[in-house]
Amino acid sequence: MSGWRLPPSGIFGAERIDRERRILFRFDGRNHVGLAGDSLASALLANGISTVGRSFKYRRPRGIFAAGPEEPNAILQVGRGAAEEPNARATVIPLREGLLAAPVNCRPGLRIDMLAALQPLARFMPAGFYYKTFKAPGWESWEPAIRRAAGLGTLDPAPAPAGAAHRYAHCDVLVVGAGPAGLAAAEAAGAAGARVILAEQDEAAGGNLAWDDRFVDGQPSALWAERLAGRLAGRGNVTLLTRTTAFGLYDHGYVSLAERLPTDLDRGAPPATRLWGLRARRIVLACGALERPLVFQNNDLPGVMLASAVRRYLAQYKVAAGRTAVVFTATDDGYRTAFALRMAGVEVAAIVDPRPDEGPAAQRARDSGLPVFAGSVVSAARGRRAVRAVRIDALQGGRHAELACDLLAVSGGWTPSVHLFSQAGGSLDWDPAQGCFRPAGGPAGIDCAGAGNGQFGLAGAIAAGRLAGTAAAEAAGATAPSPPRRAPDPPDVLEDAEAPPAQLWLVPGANPRKSWVDLQSDVTAADIALAAGENYRSVEHLKRYTTLGMATDQGKTSNVNGLALLAAATGQAIPEVGTTRFRPPFTPVPLAAFAGPYRGDLYRPRRFLPAHAAHVAEGAAFEDFGGWQRPEAYPRGPEDVLAAAAREALAARRGAGLFDASPLGKIEVYGPDAATFLDRIYANTMSTLKPGRVRYGLMLSEHGGIFDDGVCARLAPDRFLVSATSGHAAAVAAMMDEWLQCEWVGLKVLVSDLTTAWATIAVTGPRARSILAALDSGIDLAPEAFPHMSVREGRLGGVAARVMRVSFTGDLSYEVSVPAGHGESLWLAARAAGHTVPIGVEALMILRTEKGFIHVGADTDATTQPADIGMAAAIARKPGDFVGRRSLSRPAFAAPGRLQLVGLERLDGTAPFPVGSHIVEGRDSARASAGAVTSSCFSPILDRPVALAMLRDGLARTGEEVRVFDRGAEMPARVVARCFLDPANARLHG
């Protein structure tokens, strides 16, 4: 093939190129020059480049085949570094200055490919070859090498540049596709007053109007389309989105679109892709149709192209794909390409048409002097690196010819783009006359019009588009401010009579082993016959077995030919075979578009403590705990977090530690039925709590597992404050609300999660009371006036404050809460109130582990019941129902072998057991787990390691020696009571 750029001339079509602006680009290591407005594919063709890659499996040379997103062959590696695009379709990449493109599937390069030696072996590599051959010792030992050999493009592991921000929009009517039907639909819907979005995947509106030599209303169709698009863009209620592919159609009118942002011609960087989420009341699908190739011998040679693509390159890019062409067409549309080629100065050596009777198009061609071979086929293309001749055979036998050519334009029929319709659940009907599937019954709110609906005539498509647009606007409830006085005249289209296409699935006389059905996945007609012979009769199985219709093009040009051949091989009718399931995306969407800019700091909002700045000033090391950025420790000098935590824990035991507990859940429960409600929510009783007092409680799931634990304070007879575990507050509040709204709808209770409204600082340690006294809250701190497990309200520095005397450390502790805005002042005031040490989350974990206090979710899981942590008694005494009660008497909860929480003492060393290490029983191959360490640390005050573990029947095993297993080593340990420090709780009182 030897493509070339036409001189400026009068050939029809909407020209895209700017001949004054030359663009330098690089392909396969060589510099080339294209024009502004070129696609990468048109620029390659204009430079006479025929081979743009090698095939996936057999490494055969392949050339540009199509002009749109259906391109199976021209899959290139574009760009360099983090911004590079793998598997870019050259047909949809706008040329830009300095663009770098390289072919895939060839090493070291396009001209010499080491694996091209595979070609003669192709006959030994049929469908299923890998499955049948690479079996011993196992597929996994072969897979890496095969993947390297087969891999298409490569991806730079560096993070890609940030994608564009997503957009969300609503409209009355979405029209997909701005060809004749789509433009007409958008115009009609807009005129009826609807808010319309018209999405077109191409650079500009027009569809085939832009590249066909047609006339509408007395104007060239390209001009008619351009003017109509201009008028639409000028309407306030119509938005035209070009370069925008509707790639997924979901429920209730939700559509995902990918918009390629405009290309900066001067910059090497690829344009970003913007994702749209669109909700449309009504949808008109005017997606057009894709041309099908014909299946004959060597139909994959560079120089074989879709006839409509050849025409597009002529009309829009002024590029002729060859010097001497043969047109092999089963449709009348192929003749348009023959006429266009001749108009452009390309020699048309033959039009080959399998239909025996010359139709109107053939007669026009013959009348104008073009050589027509009716009732004939191209049974083989000849050439090694590119097509150089074709063999033509008469279907009735006898006559045959060999004609030299460097371009073979093929047209096997048209396949409506039913992808979106089918994604949305629409069903398809086989149209026997046109030889294609077309939309049939579909979900409400979606209409199809034009070629995408099997309406291939231009006048019919425009009329159908208008009807669909008007109907959609009406159904969406649109009302025009000033309704049009009369319906517009039907378009005046000079419509040539068209004969139906021939349905030729495999050209007679072609060698099926050399006749390609799927160019991208390298699937031949013989592969399909073989799969059918091996009983892969379902089209879905055929797809998986042969890879027909897989990879980046998803079989846009190959599916119908493939399933027709399967039908022939299995003796079924084509509609019986059906199609494979259409799934989003219609065309590949870069993952960077999905990620958008929402990564790093923007991936998820971080929650900062009200006193964050103060913690920064204290030198805190921060970590994410349940979404909150919290100090895990405050390291000093060379300390690491572990050393800092040990120092902080010891200081808190000896003096006073300050801990920012602001994320601790603070759920207020009010109302006359609040006490009744909490008795049903907690596994223990809360209604007997006196105002001003605090009680520890357990909440269960309805399955009986421990859901959350914490203290509950009664602020007033009808007002409680529930402390949920930090990071779990929203879930606890939501759980309460669900019970109130869905089950106990009669209870007069209001649940309000005020966690973030309050900042909380815990003061813990023997000197806690003196620190609190210095804060001067006006609350009487005397032990008898403010005993353990009680709550008081006062004022600190003029603001409301709540002080709870509770302890998660075993030492005298107060939790002081003020409105969140005063959190930093509270921290600073507490630091100024006497000698304190700030302690982080790690130190708190040491303090609570020393006391054996559980951490729900770390020490327990969803199957842990209260009895497993030694809390059966409090619940057994409780009268009445509560969430999870009935589950506690299920047989599984009374069965032996339950995992129960115990303390573990290390017998042979000072290093803490790793959390997660197993307690094992049995030896060697009989060694099995009897539980696992759930919390573990070195206790600085006890000067030895302490640990909590879930152990089978653990509560009955106190004193027993067990073995803890970690990475091959076993360590002896003793089962002990959970509380390692101060079992008499003397320290609670300071």
Place this chain on the structure above:
Amino acid sequence: MLLIDCPWCGPRAQVEFACGGESHIARPGPPDTVGDDIWAAYLFERNNPKGIQFERWCHAHGCCQWFNVARDTVSHEIRAVYRMTDPRPPVDGTRFDEAEGSG
């Protein structure tokens, strides 16, 4: 993605909601009178209809209110939206016997 007509806020995108599964499941009680089989059925047994499913949703990122939805599991068409306290509405197209549910 579904468009759900919250009885309080109007039609909103599915991402704003949380699905709570099948609705109209009566909670058996008092606990001492409930057999293991009844309790297990309440906890674990759910309809899986090809057709109309009655389920509850919470407008979790909106008004936080729970309500019921009758949804066709094949077409995802929402046939009715009604409050938690409303009885199950008559909706055509229930394709499986749901007599074991109550409410």
